[in-house]
Amino acid sequence: MRKVLILIFFTFIFAFSMNLIKVEENLYMVRGHDGLPSKENRGFISNAFGVLTEKGWVVVDSLTNPSLAREFIGELKKVSKKPILYLIVTHYHLDHWYGAKAFKEEGAKIVGHIKLKEVYDSGEAHQVLEAQKKIFKEVLKDVKLVPPDITVKDKKVLKVGGEEFVVYAMSPAHTNTDLVILWRNKNILFAGDLVYKDRIPFMGDRNASSKGWLEALERIKEMKPRLILGGHNYPLDLSAVDWTYNYIKFVRDKVKKLKDEGYFIDEVIESFKGNPYEKVKMYDVFHRQNVWKVYNELDLEL
16 A cells, blocks of 8 residues: 555656756747646646747746746756846736746846736736635745736847847737747747647636637738747647637637527537537636637627
8 A cells, every 4th residue: 555655646746747848959848737727736737938048048938836937947957057037928827927926036037018017017916816816725825926027019029149039919819918929040939828739728818809819820820930839738830820710710600600690608608519629628628618708709899
């Protein structure tokens, strides 16, 4: 029995460990686990990325809490002890922003959408955090929000150690604070939570716009990045843009048709039974909320 318990313990620890992956030269990532934050996964549910330049690190997304962020920083420092110069937050969701304090302590400049600063300054972000602490408890107990030092309204160019990063505002889409980052030297796009493949996206944010999301995906496709790094997948190619677009359009078209025909929301939800996305990862977690959000969004588009 003791051997079995020890095996279970180490299996558990390994299952939710953080392993630094070298994507290619000077580009590293950690791959979060699929699911919602929990005591078991420590809130490690999303990806984060580090680009090593001649001057120091540029990091994309901070993970869910300072503890995870410090673990990620420690992994980067094993590669190079150069300073972390910038943390770019792709949007305000907890698994992308809430670890930012650890990067601030490292002296990094925080880059975020101008509306990220607004939601921080208004107090709304703090209210959301307190509500989430009641749900996710110890996962968020050490979180202290920090605002961006540099804000992006439309576009901003960061030149760091011979590398050029173009930060584009892409909102409202997944949220109203979405940024994507094109590493121009290598034609690599960091897409936040805008691009997926074989994983259902979350469209239910209070400030999301499925219509705006489709427009953002069209913009991304026009950029023709050779590699796409998203918040919840392994590295992707342009086919993932089409996959995401097709799912969102499928939901929008079906909901609009049935809504126009006078069906109520429960009937619309029921009509999705047997659809081709039912077996896709995170379907049971997000799809119903996505349908609800689109159903209500359509009223505002009239």
